[in-house]
Amino acid sequence: xxxxxxxxxxxxxxxxxxxxxxxxxxxxxxxxxxxxxxxxxxxxxxxxxxxxxxxxxxxxxxxxxxxxxxxxxxxxxxxxxxxxxxxxxxxxxxxxxxxxxxxxxxxxxxxxxxxxxxxxxxxxxxxxxxxxxxxxxxxxxxxxxxxxxxxxxxxxxxxxxxxxxxxxxxxxxxxxxxxxxxxxxxxxxxxxxxxxxxxxxxxxxxxxxxxxxxxxxxxxxxxxxxxxxxxxxxxxxxxxxxxxxxxxxxxxxxxxxxxxxxxxxxxxxxxxxxxxxxxxxxxxxxxxxxxxxxxxxxxxxxxxxxxxxxxxxxxxxxxxxxxxxxxxxxxxxxxxxxxxxxxxxxxxxxxxxxxxxxxxxxxxxxxxxxxxxxxxxxxxxxxxxxxxxxxxxxxxxxxxxxxxxxxxxxxxxxxxxxxxxxxxxxxxxxxxxxxxxxxxx
Numbered sequence: 001x002x003x004x005x006x007x008x009x010x011x012x013x014x015x016x017x018x019x020x021x022x023x024x025x026x027x028x029x030x031x032x033x034x035x036x037x038x039x040x041x042x043x044x045x046x047x048x049x050x051x052x053x054x055x056x057x058x059x060x061x062x063x064x065x066x067x068x069x070x071x072x073x074x075x076x077x078x079x080x081x082x083x084x085x086x087x088x089x090x091x092x093x094x095x096x097x098x099x100x101x102x103x104x105x106x107x108x109x110x111x112x113x114x115x116x117x118x119x120x121x122x123x124x125x126x127x128x129x130x131x132x133x134x135x136x137x138x139x140x141x142x143x144x145x146x147x148x149x150x151x152x153x154x155x156x157x158x159x160x161x162x163x164x165x166x167x168x169x170x171x172x173x174x175x176x177x178x179x180x181x182x183x184x185x186x187x188x189x190x191x192x193x194x195x196x197x198x199x200x201x202x203x204x205x206x207x208x209x210x211x212x213x214x215x216x217x218x219x220x221x222x223x224x225x226x227x228x229x230x231x232x233x234x235x236x237x238x239x240x241x242x243x244x245x246x247x248x249x250x251x252x253x254x255x256x257x258x259x260x261x262x263x264x265x266x267x268x269x270x271x272x273x274x275x276x277x278x279x280x281x282x283x284x285x286x287x288x289x290x291x292x293x294x295x296x297x298x299x300x301x302x303x304x305x306x307x308x309x310x311x312x313x314x315x316x317x318x319x320x321x322x323x324x325x326x327x328x329x330x331x332x333x334x335x336x337x338x339x340x341x342x343x344x345x346x347x348x349x350x351x352x353x354x355x356x357x358x359x360x361x362x363x364x365x366x367x368x369x370x371x372x373x374x375x376x377x378x379x380x381x382x383x384x385x386x387x388x389x390x391x392x393x394x395x396x397x398x399x400x401x402x403x404x405x406x407x408x409x410x411x412x413x414x415x416x417x418x419x420x421x422x423x424x425x426x427x428x429x430x431x432x433x434x435x436x437x438x439x440x441x
Contacts, residue, residue, distance in 0.1 A: 004279040007143040012192050013134045019188025021150040023085070026181025028158025030092060032263060033166050033174035034109065035241045036256045037099065039249065041171065042106045047246050047376075049106065051365030054241065057113040057120070058361075061351045064121040069213060069347025072125040073340065078197065081130060082189055084123035089182035091116050092175050099172030125347035132334070132342060133197040141331040145278035148327040153271050163260020200339045213344030216337075222285065223336070223345070225394040226329050227352050229292055229387040235356030236383035237295065238322060239364045240266065243302075243380065244315075246373035252308045265312045269319030274327050276320075283331035289391025291325035296384025303377035321384075326353070 007013045035050055043049045071080065095112045098104040135143045162174050217223055244266070248259045273291075277283070298321055302314035330349070337345045368376040 003142070004275055005146070007135050007139050007146055010135055010139070012196055013131075013143060015188050015191050016131075016134055017146065017150060019185040020147065021154055022184035023181050024151050024154030025158045025161075026092075026178035028154050028263075029162040029165070029174050029181075030178040031241065032159040032162035032260050033171035034095075034113075035245060036163075036166055036259060037104075037171040038106065038109055039245050040256065042104070042109065045249050047242055047250075047365040047368040048362065049365075050242055050245060051239075051361035051363075053109060053113050054239070054361040055359075056110055057117040060114070060117040060121040061124065061353075062356075064118065065125075065347040065351030066213070066344070068122045069125050069344035071122065072129050072343030072347060073213075074343075076194075077126050077130045077133060078189055078192070078194055080126045081123070082186060084119055084126065085182050085185050085189075087119045088116060088123070089179050089186075091119065092182070093179040096172050096175030096179065099170065099175060101172075104172070121351075124350040125343050128330070128334070128346045128350065129343050132339065133200060134192075136198070137335070140335055141280070141282055142278050144331040144334060145274055145280075145327050148323060148330070149271055149274035149278060151274075153267070157264070159260040159263030159267075161260070163257040163263075166256045166260070200342075213341055213348070216341050217345060217348060220336075221394075221398070223333055225391060226285070226288060226332060227349065229289065229391050230326070230329050230349065231352045231356050232383050232387045232390070233292055233295065233322070233325065234353045235360035236364065237299065237380040237387075238326075239361050239376075239380070242361060242364050242368060243373070243377050246368040246376060247305075247311055248308070250368070251373045252311070254308065258308065262312055262315060266315035266319040269316035269321075270323040272316075273320040273323035277324055277327040277331065280328075282335065283328040285332065285391065285395060288325055288328045288332065289388050289395070291321045291328065292384050292391065293388030294384075295321035295325060296381045296386075296388065299377055299384060300381035303374045303381060 008017060034053070038050050038053050039045060039047070091112055095104070095108070098108055131143045131147060132140055162171075165174050165177070217227070240263070244262045245259055248254050248262055252258070277287075280287070295318065298314065298317040302311060302318055305311035305314050333345060333349050334342060364376050364379055367379055
């Protein structure tokens with residue numbers, strides 16, 4: 001247990017963690033209220049409109065990632081975070097005022113989603129890589145995993161609170177409350193002395209720095225295969241808001257409080273996955289791809305859930321395996337990337353992770369409208385299984401692995417994964433190099 005929370009022993013990280021979890025609760029409150037505002041207040045349960053909103057909010061990640069990554073590598077990350085967090089607070093307040101006064105229309109939500117997406121695209125790589133200035137490198141996987149745990153504890157609390165408040169006072173007040181939660185993160189940044197942060201290499205000025213980051217990834221096939229898997233699952237599998245809203249509102253005929261509760265229930269599994277990841281010494285490729293396959297199976301089970309209760313039960317492993325995959329992928333990419341390249345590589349990671357949603361969300365929304373909510377969950381199941389298959393094939397090819405049958409062994413030890421290269425057998429029944437297929441620089 002001590003190893004799971006070891007980064008919290010560092011004062012700067014502890015201050016950041018407290019501010020971040022408060023801000024994350026507000027963010028999840030706003031997401032839940034905004035999605036229900038579009039789904040139930042401004043449209044007649046139109047999952048497609050929700051998909052468009054998500055696309056507008058996440059689409060800028062695709063286009064601004066190269067610039068955002070270079071900015072994160074070149075400039076003071078603490079100062080950048082103050083600017084982006086302040087801008088998001090202003091946007092949240094403005095949308096809240098529009099909704100509270102009854103002036104909000106669907107196109108207003110679209111416009112604010114796009115503006116928030118632009119700011120978030122700049123904020124994401126800075127926020128991801130700022131952690132490396134708070135803790136030393138051997139603590140980084142743990143700090144990344146605890147960040148994910150913070151995000152998902154907020155997912156348990158935020159949607160449930162937002163669901164109650166949306167029914168009681170309306171979504172506009174939820175947006176205004178979220179504005180106040182940004183103050184917590186700004187205060188935490190103020191409390192962290194700039195001089196106490198780790199000094200890391202900065203990208204020098206000059207032409208070709210964006211291409212330099214892309215070229216770095218190109219010659220890291222292990223990172224490329226992780227990004228491919230993240231893109232597939234992030235694009236078609238992580239549209240949880242759409243899946244849950246369609247299942248709760250359309251399939252089971254329930255209201256915003258039930259929608260918020262389902263988000264919180266799924267977050268129980270997400271927190272468990274993040275804490276399990278925090279307890280590991282380092283992220284591994286086999287964990288990433290194994291979790292992707294398990295996510296696919298769990299999503300398929302959720303698609304078949306016969307009632308609201310069993311749907312909630314099925315969402316727990318969905319959240320667990322989704323966050324295990326994404327936290328491990330995030331940690332793997334960060335810890336195996338040169339510090340001077342980290343902002344640009346993480347910007348590409350976030351663009352693929354978040355920016356794929358504009359492609360997938362409208363499609364998944366269309367599937368929900370045309371074929372029904374259960375079929376939209378089946379899309380997520382297929383995405384997880386395909387990502388796992390791609391990862392398995394890459395690991396086998398990269399390490400030249402073969403599966404052999406050993407009649408003398410028992411149970412699962414009948415099967416050995418054997419490397420054609422140096423190192424001999426690995427996996428059950430063998431000793432040798434890890435089956436990670438990781439080509440680290």
